[in-house]
Amino acid sequence: MGGRDESVDVLERAGLSMVGDDWEIEEVLPPPFARRHVVAWEAEPTVTVAADRPDLVAEINAQWHRLAREAGIIDEDGVFLIDFSGNHTGRWFRVRLTDGWDLAGVLGERPGQPEFVTMSPAGDALVGATTEEYDVWLVAVDRLRERQEDAARAAAEETPEERAAAWESLFEGPKPTERLLQAWSLGLSLHPALPEDLHPLLLEKSNHSLYRPLPTKVVAAMLAHPNWKMRVMAAEYQSHITPEQWSRLILGAQDERRRWIFTMLAAERRAALPEDLCRRLATDPSARIRSEAAHLTTLPAAVAVALAGDPDEGVRYAACHAAWPDLDAGGREALMADADAKVRAAARLFHHREHPMPRSVYETLESKAGVLESARLERDLAAHLARHGEDDERRALARNPRLDADLAALLGEDPDEAVRFLVSTRADLTEDQRAGIRIDFRPGVHHHELDWVVALHDDHDAMRRLAASTHPLVRRSVARARHLPPDVVARLARDEDRVVQLFLAESCDDAPADMLMRVWQWWDGSLSTPDRPRGHPNFPRKDLLRHADDPNPRMRRLALDDPESTPELVERLSRDPSREVRYRAATDPRLSPVAAALLLEDPHDSVRHAAARHPHLPVRLLTRLLRGDGDAEAAAGNPALPVEVIRRMAERIGVPAPEGR
Numbered sequence: 001m002g003g004r005d006e007s008v009d010v011l012e013r014a015g016l017s018m019v020g021d022d023w024e025i026e027e028v029l030p031p032p033f034a035r036r037h038v039v040a041w042e043a044e045p046t047v048t049v050a051a052d053r054p055d056l057v058a059e060i061n062a063q064w065h066r067l068a069r070e071a072g073i074i075d076e077d078g079v080f081l082i083d084f085s086g087n088h089t090g091r092w093f094r095v096r097l098t099d100g101w102d103l104a105g106v107l108g109e110r111p112g113q114p115e116f117v118t119m120s121p122a123g124d125a126l127v128g129a130t131t132e133e134y135d136v137w138l139v140a141v142d143r144l145r146e147r148q149e150d151a152a153r154a155a156a157e158e159t160p161e162e163r164a165a166a167w168e169s170l171f172e173g174p175k176p177t178e179r180l181l182q183a184w185s186l187g188l189s190l191h192p193a194l195p196e197d198l199h200p201l202l203l204e205k206s207n208h209s210l211y212r213p214l215p216t217k218v219v220a221a222m223l224a225h226p227n228w229k230m231r232v233m234a235a236e237y238q239s240h241i242t243p244e245q246w247s248r249l250i251l252g253a254q255d256e257r258r259r260w261i262f263t264m265l266a267a268e269r270r271a272a273l274p275e276d277l278c279r280r281l282a283t284d285p286s287a288r289i290r291s292e293a294a295h296l297t298t299l300p301a302a303v304a305v306a307l308a309g310d311p312d313e314g315v316r317y318a319a320c321h322a323a324w325p326d327l328d329a330g331g332r333e334a335l336m337a338d339a340d341a342k343v344r345a346a347a348r349l350f351h352h353r354e355h356p357m358p359r360s361v362y363e364t365l366e367s368k369a370g371v372l373e374s375a376r377l378e379r380d381l382a383a384h385l386a387r388h389g390e391d392d393e394r395r396a397l398a399r400n401p402r403l404d405a406d407l408a409a410l411l412g413e414d415p416d417e418a419v420r421f422l423v424s425t426r427a428d429l430t431e432d433q434r435a436g437i438r439i440d441f442r443p444g445v446h447h448h449e450l451d452w453v454v455a456l457h458d459d460h461d462a463m464r465r466l467a468a469s470t471h472p473l474v475r476r477s478v479a480r481a482r483h484l485p486p487d488v489v490a491r492l493a494r495d496e497d498r499v500v501q502l503f504l505a506e507s508c509d510d511a512p513a514d515m516l517m518r519v520w521q522w523w524d525g526s527l528s529t530p531d532r533p534r535g536h537p538n539f540p541r542k543d544l545l546r547h548a549d550d551p552n553p554r555m556r557r558l559a560l561d562d563p564e565s566t567p568e569l570v571e572r573l574s575r576d577p578s579r580e581v582r583y584r585a586a587t588d589p590r591l592s593p594v595a596a597a598l599l600l601e602d603p604h605d606s607v608r609h610a611a612a613r614h615p616h617l618p619v620r621l622l623t624r625l626l627r628g629d630g631d632a633e634a635a636a637g638n639p640a641l642p643v644e645v646i647r648r649m650a651e652r653i654g655v656p657a658p659e660g661r
Helices: 004-013 031-039 056-071 144-156 160-169 178-189 196-203 216-223 228-237 243-251 256-268 275-282 287-293 301-307 313-326 329-336 341-351 379-388 391-398 405-411 417-424 431-435 460-467 472-479 486-493 498-507 513-520 553-561 567-573 579-586 593-599 605-612 619-626 632-636 643-653
Strands: 016-018 047-050 079-084 093-097 116-119 126-131 135-141
Touching (some): 004 016, 004 079, 004 093, 031 116, 031 126, 031 135, 047 056, 056 135, 144 593, 160 619, 178 196, 178 643, 196 216, 196 643, 216 228, 216 243, 228 243, 228 256, 243 256, 243 275, 256 287, 275 287, 287 301, 301 313, 313 329, 313 341, 329 341, 379 391, 379 405, 391 405, 391 417, 405 417, 460 472, 460 486, 472 486, 472 498, 486 498, 498 513, 553 579, 567 579, 579 593, 579 605, 593 605, 619 632
Antiparallel strands (some): 016 093, 047 135, 079 093, 079 116, 116 126, 126 135
């Protein structure tokens, strides 16, 4: 056992029974912050028990039980929350005492040396036990939320001199641990004010920033970096690399393996390489580089044809796709008779996109992969497979755009539901035919939009016809259009399939405001479109204050988007019962230093991270986080960090000062 299971086992040995699901415990002070009240240097014991008492365990248990009762830790149902030193899950457990319970004898390094914290289910009081050198301390703390408010107000009252002293204190005392320095690296790499000259240097410690567009000068410096891994990372993740930079990058790689990697990245990213560079790569001594050259988007046709006759079979195989349209009859015949089976299979597939494949050829193929989906098939072969093929053969055949209409109709009645579904998405069906195919559409299953519908996005008549389709996947694919006629938008905005409405919100600039508001109530963005529906140009921007007291927390969030919302409302919503509302307040530039300080102890990581990044966070608390007392990574990304502090942090990390400084 490990983790939570091991913790539950320890609690059972201590005579505690679990009550309900402990993972539902949310809106109380997290265990690490509760423990601070017990183990902080300024903590004062409510009761001390001498460590040399003969009845030590029994006395600690008795004193804890008395304090817990007096503080209201144990509610009327006998329930309380507990966290202990061996709990590796970082969560509270909701428990009840059973006969023969023993906290002091079990919840510690050994009997009589307890380390645990107990809290009331409402989260407003705690009693904790900690072992000192000669005594065991029991610390009782009441009015927790009131104390948090007082501490936040005190932290926010700092003078300019105190702020300056706090920044200076960051670099005093023991050297930060490697783990802490790594957290600084991660946070600083995404800092909005990170000086350009530090970007390439800091990237050697953390590559977080590579996943967003970097300044042009930074990209140029990375592409010229002496460390070739830095050059690879730039080529892999940065999108605005010029043809000239690609040339310098590839031709500057003297090592064959590195030149191959850069060529492969250029091909994968569909980079527009200069024609003369393509020609040089197509004649490179390395076969694997020539193979990658065959995939380059700017490869001249004559060069592709030359690669189709390369001495290496891997190069010939890679060149088939690019070269086939420009090969003469002799060149095509040569590939179909190639000594290599993979080359022959690829060439035959291209050949039979133009010339029907007979059954006799199909049955002798060494590899049938991809044939049934794209090749032109003779009638008797297609008919035989439609009636007697294996499930995977009929499914592949159902995707073939060259299949005769009557055979497609036959597959539309296939006993295999997957075959019928594939047929139902074909481009050559009328909508009446599509509606006649029996399918079991499961709304929660992810489907990609249909390519043939996407190709018609600019055809308004086609969009009108397809928007009325009975097939949800067709309508979903229509909804992905950037622009649609008003009548089509109106129809899709009322669609019974809410994913159609979601796709309209994400993709169509004409989506109506009322539908966007409906979608917002159950969807707040995906990885691909994180700003939709709320960031949609038609999303309501006014009259949102009326939602400030809405029962739905998603709607309460919107109140802060209203131009007439106030700092007072930000303050109020920063104390909202809902995590997502507090998170929204934590990201608001009007958040007060007091509220930011309070949110540093929020029950939820996301809210605490946002508070750690807020520019109004008191500097004393920000530097405390940076010293490792909390979320150092988020704190290192705080916009309030002065540039000189950033430079000094970078020096501590081990990033050398740029030349000239």
